[in-house]
Amino acid sequence: MLAYIIRRFLLAVITVWAITVLTFVIIQLPPGDFVSIYINSLQSSGSQVSFGQAEAMRAQYGLDQPMTIQYARWMGMMLQGDFGMALAWNKPVKEIIGDRLVLTMVVSISAIMLTWMIALPVGIYSAVRQYSFGDYAFTFIGFLGIAIPNFMLALILMYVGYKYFNMSIGGLFSPEFENAPWSLAKAGDLGKHLILPAVILGLAGTAQLIRIMRANLLDELRKPYVVTARAKGLAETRVILKYPVRAALNPFASTVGYYFPYVVSGSIIVSLVLGLPTVGPLLLTALVAQDMFLAGTIVLMLGILTVFGTFVSDLILMWIEPRMRMEG
Amino acid sequence: MDNGHAERQQPILSVRNLKTYFFQDEGLVRAVDGANFDLYRGKTLGIVGESGCGKSVTARSVLRIVERSGRIIEGEILLRREDADGQIDLLDLTKLDAESRLMRSIRGKDIGLVFQEPMTSFSAHYTIGNQIAEAVGMHLKLSKEQARQRAIDMLRSVGIPKPERRVDEYPFQLSGGLRQRAMIAMALSCDPSILIADEPTTALDVTTQAQILALLEGLQRERGMAIMLITHNLGVVAEMCDQVVVMYLGRVVEKGPVDQIFHSAKHPYTQALLLSIPSIESEPRVKLPTISGSIPHPYRRPNGCPFHPRCSQAMPGLCDAQVPTLLPVGPDQEASCFLYHQPVEPA
Ligand SMILES: Nc1ncnc2c1ncn2[C@@H]1O[C@H](COP(=O)(O)OP(=O)(O)O)[C@@H](O)[C@H]1O
Ligand code: SF4
Ligand SMILES: [Mg+2]
Numbered sequence: 001m002l003a004y005i006i007r008r009f010l011l012a013v014i015t016v017w018a019i020t021v022l023t024f025v026i027i028q029l030p031p032g033d034f035v036s037i038y039i040n041s042l043q044s045s046g047s048q049v050s051f052g053q054a055e056a057m058r059a060q061y062g063l064d065q066p067m068t069i070q071y072a073r074w075m076g077m078m079l080q081g082d083f084g085m086a087l088a089w090n091k092p093v094k095e096i097i098g099d100r101l102v103l104t105m106v107v108s109i110s111a112i113m114l115t116w117m118i119a120l121p122v123g124i125y126s127a128v129r130q131y132s133f134g135d136y137a138f139t140f141i142g143f144l145g146i147a148i149p150n151f152m153l154a155l156i157l158m159y160v161g162y163k164y165f166n167m168s169i170g171g172l173f174s175p176e177f178e179n180a181p182w183s184l185a186k187a188g189d190l191g192k193h194l195i196l197p198a199v200i201l202g203l204a205g206t207a208q209l210i211r212i213m214r215a216n217l218l219d220e221l222r223k224p225y226v227v228t229a230r231a232k233g234l235a236e237t238r239v240i241l242k243y244p245v246r247a248a249l250n251p252f253a254s255t256v257g258y259y260f261p262y263v264v265s266g267s268i269i270v271s272l273v274l275g276l277p278t279v280g281p282l283l284l285t286a287l288v289a290q291d292m293f294l295a296g297t298i299v300l301m302l303g304i305l306t307v308f309g310t311f312v313s314d315l316i317l318m319w320i321e322p323r324m325r326m327e328g
Numbered sequence: 329m330d331n332g333h334a335e336r337q338q339p340i341l342s343v344r345n346l347k348t349y350f351f352q353d354e355g356l357v358r359a360v361d362g363a364n365f366d367l368y369r370g371k372t373l374g375i376v377g378e379s380g381c382g383k384s385v386t387a388r389s390v391l392r393i394v395e396r397s398g399r400i401i402e403g404e405i406l407l408r409r410e411d412a413d414g415q416i417d418l419l420d421l422t423k424l425d426a427e428s429r430l431m432r433s434i435r436g437k438d439i440g441l442v443f444q445e446p447m448t449s450f451s452a453h454y455t456i457g458n459q460i461a462e463a464v465g466m467h468l469k470l471s472k473e474q475a476r477q478r479a480i481d482m483l484r485s486v487g488i489p490k491p492e493r494r495v496d497e498y499p500f501q502l503s504g505g506l507r508q509r510a511m512i513a514m515a516l517s518c519d520p521s522i523l524i525a526d527e528p529t530t531a532l533d534v535t536t537q538a539q540i541l542a543l544l545e546g547l548q549r550e551r552g553m554a555i556m557l558i559t560h561n562l563g564v565v566a567e568m569c570d571q572v573v574v575m576y577l578g579r580v581v582e583k584g585p586v587d588q589i590f591h592s593a594k595h596p597y598t599q600a601l602l603l604s605i606p607s608i609e610s611e612p613r614v615k616l617p618t619i620s621g622s623i624p625h626p627y628r629r630p631n632g633c634p635f636h637p638r639c640s641q642a643m644p645g646l647c648d649a650q651v652p653t654l655l656p657v658g659p660d661q662e663a664s665c666f667l668y669h670q671p672v673e674p675a
Contacts, residue, residue, distance in 0.1 A: 224443065225451040230393040232463040232514075233436035236427055243451045322498045323452060 001318070001325050008314050012307045019303035020078075024071050026299070027292045035063060037290050038087070061087070074296065084293030086286070093297045097279060101301055103172055104278040110194045111202040116252060118206050123213025124245055130218060138210065145207035151269040154200045158274070161196060169196065170275040197274055205255065212251045220244035246320070253317045257310035338408055339366035340521055340554050341390070341439075346403035346422075347578075348382075348389045355627035359385040359398065361578035364654060365571075367522060367554040374569035374586070375558045376601065380623055382578040383558045384443075387524045390556075391435050392426040409438055409521070437467040440515030440553075443526035446507040450499035456483070457495035460514045467518040482513035486543060505536035509543065516547060523548075526558040541568060562601060566590060574598045577624070577634040580654055584661030594663040596639050633666070641667060 035057045039049045058064045062073055077084055083093035126135045161167035171178075172193045177186045220226070221244050229239040268280040279298050286295040318324050343365050350357040360382040367373050375383050388394045390405055405421040424431040443449055450459055460482060461475035470478060476495065483491035486509040499507055508528065515523060525544065529537040541564065548555055557568055565572055565586065573583040574597065582595035593599045624630055630637050636647040643666060650671040654664040 224445045224449040227388070227393060227443070228441070228449045228459075228511075228514075229451070231391055231435055231441035233432040233434070233467060234462070235432065243453070246453045247451065320453075322454075323500055326498065326501065 004318070004324075005315070008311060012311050015307050016304055019307070020075060020300060021071070023296050023299045023303065024067075024074065027290075027296050028067065035061070061085075074293075078297075078300070083297040086291055086294040088286075088289045088291045088294075093294050096282070096294065097297060097301070100277055100279045100282060103276070104280070105305070106190070107172070107194065107197050107201065107276065107278055110198040111205070112255060114198045114202040115206045115209055115255065118202075119209035119213055120252070123210045123248075124217060124240070126210065126214040127217035127221060127248075128240060130214075135214075142207035142210050145203045150200055150204065151273050153203065154196075154270050154273045157196055157200060167196070172197070172276055197270070197276055200270055200274070209251060209255060213248060216248035216251065217244055220247045223247075249320050250317060253313050253320060255313075256316065257306070257313035337368075339406075340369050340408050341367040341556075342404070342406040343386070343390065344404040344406065346386065346389060346405065347401050348385050348394055348398055349401050350395075350398040352397055357626045358578050358629060359626070360389060362580070363403070363573075363575070363578070364580050365573045365583060367556055368570075369521065369554050370548065370552045371570040372548065372555040372557050372568050374565040374572045375556065375575060376560060376562060376565055376572060377575035378623055379560060380626065381575045383560075383575060384526055385578075386575075387441065387443075387526050387556070387558060390421065390524065391439060391441060392421060392424065392431050393435070407434065407438065407522075409434070433467065436463045436520070437518045438520050439522045439524060440518070440520040441524045441526070442508070442511050442515045442528045444528070444530050446504045446511060446531055449511055450507065452498060452500055455496050455498055456502070456510050460495075460510070460517050463514065464517045478517060479513075482517045483510060486510070486513040486516075486547070488513070504532055505539065508532060508536075508540055512540075512543065512547070516551070516553075519551065520553060522554045522556065524556045524558070527560070528557075529564065530559070530561070544568070562590075574601065577629060579634060579664065581635065581665070582657075582661075582663040583654075584658070588658060588661050592658070592661075594657045594661065594668060595665050596641050596667070597635050598663075600640075633664075646671065 035054055038057070039054055042049055055064070062070055065073070074084070081094075083097070085091070086093045086096050089096055122138050126138050129135055158169045162169050172190055173186070174189050174193075177189045180186055221240075223244070226239065226244055229243050230236070234242075268284055270276075271278050271280040272284075279301070283295060283298045285291075286298060343363055346360055346363040347358070348360040350359055363382070363386050365373060365375070375386065377383055385394065385398065389400055392400075394400070400422050403422060407419045407421055408416060409419060411417050419430075419434075421431065421434070450456065457476055457479045460479035461472070464470055464478045465472065465475040468475075468478070480491045480495050483494055488494050488506055488509050494502070494506075494510075499510070502510060512528075523544075528544070529540050532540060544555065544557075545568065547553075555568075557564070559565060569586045571583065572586050572589040574581050574589070574595065576597050582589070582593065582598045589598065590602065593602055624634075624637065630648070632646075632648040632650055633639070633642070633652050636642040639647065642648070646666055650666070652664045652666050652669065653672060654662045655669050657663045657668045
């Protein structure tokens, strides 16, 4: 079991390293670099930049060095916790990303929690009461959830929330807390603002997870060990919850793994619509501006979070699946 | 406890005209369509018949764990049991709510179940000990520690080596034979007066099969429970049973003491079964070579005697028009066939 965990962990480390290389290559892929884009924008606003000035800038940021050197320098900085400068902002990347990364995780984790809290009971109900009115109703709502694009749902819910419930919408904080230091009141304010994004980001995933849970559980309900449990004289609720539900839980563990990148990258538009101070929109601007340190750091952080999420998934799976624990 | 000789002679379980149907969109399945038999303390009743004739549904009906689409629509299942203050009473299980406290206290406590799939009849998510102790703790009101100890004792009594270690293992860590032993340990853990064994050895290799049957016999001698042994294998019946019930398409076509069934079977279906005694290692679900045709589809049950399309002695005009009933054909022996009885006048 320990060997399994160590193997998984080593695999995670290697994956993270691969991600750094990939990230670096992807950032370098588009023609030109930050300086040429910067110069273009200066030129279009009328100023002239000499060749010498441009070269000086390149030297300053190390852009004149060969790729491998640039990568090595970048990695070296990263390892020392220096993520470089966000070129367009002229501020350290750390300063720009810091809170946003935390908030991104908060939003993602809330969405996962919500997904679990809804998908588990509804999935169980739909399987145990297959073809009942409730099962059909949830199926219908589920398909709506999958079919409606997230950003549209965001707009609709924002409108409804604003118009009928007088909710303050958009963003994750009320204006008075926006720049306030962390306090209990600020956390409470965050909690209130979290509901909408969590619902919007979680809905499609919830609908999918309900389908998976329902299908898995229907499979499990047909297995002989369920008959055994019934024949023991256990109450039906206990039979269902202890045995087939436990066996159908695996997909819940794997959601942790794929949710981070999904919530962050797949939801950039939602974040823009809702004005969420997460890293999604920031990544978009950074990529447009070819701000390599900023974009690189964000992509890298997301990669690490994903790998970490997968690692956590594996640990949960191992806890659910004795067979994996024994043989892994 | 000793209520005299007469009490012992009473059947511990009597199934009377049991009918269990499945109501499905595709049609009605009369899985059990009039089953009659009795179980006696310390005796083994064999229930034989080809695959699909309603043996397992009969077993699940007795335990009241038939799937949602199936219902007991007629008949009685009479269980003789001691109630809380030591009185013997006769309880009709068909009258109980399947989920009631009383019915649940009978499942696993008065009646234990062992069935075919030793691979999947335990959950792979909990240890053997957990799954045995769960039933013991509930029915016998034992503490966690006592229940675990009882699980270990049970594993030992079914011949599982190193039970103290096995108790904490998962089912997939045990071989098929050991798993079936553990299953028997679980079914007997609350000392039931009835054990239903539904094809308990079908999935096992020959040697293991013989060992498990010997184990069941030994346990019955020790504990005196009644065994309802469901099998499609007449070799197993010959070895294990006192009485035999032969089923065809949900109905009992013949029953009697094992010797009489083997030496003077009356019903043409039983005779055909005997001619094709499967050797002990034969696969389940093989077609019976000496019986022409195959079992009709469950939705299309023949009129008249259900066996008439395959019966070599069928009498046209009678067998395909009227339904025979189970009537005496000898001492203790009954058969349902017009070769031995005139049709009962339709009312
Ligand atoms: N859950 C169910 N739903 C519908 N039909 C069933 C169900 N279980 C069993 N049956 C039908 O009942 C009949 C008897 O099945 P079963 O008792 O399992 O036969 P066997 O004698 O092989 O144990 C078969 O025709 C089978 O198709
Ligand atoms: S009643 Fe007729 S068809 Fe049925 S078993 Fe007897 S002889 Fe054959
Ligand atoms: Mg069966």
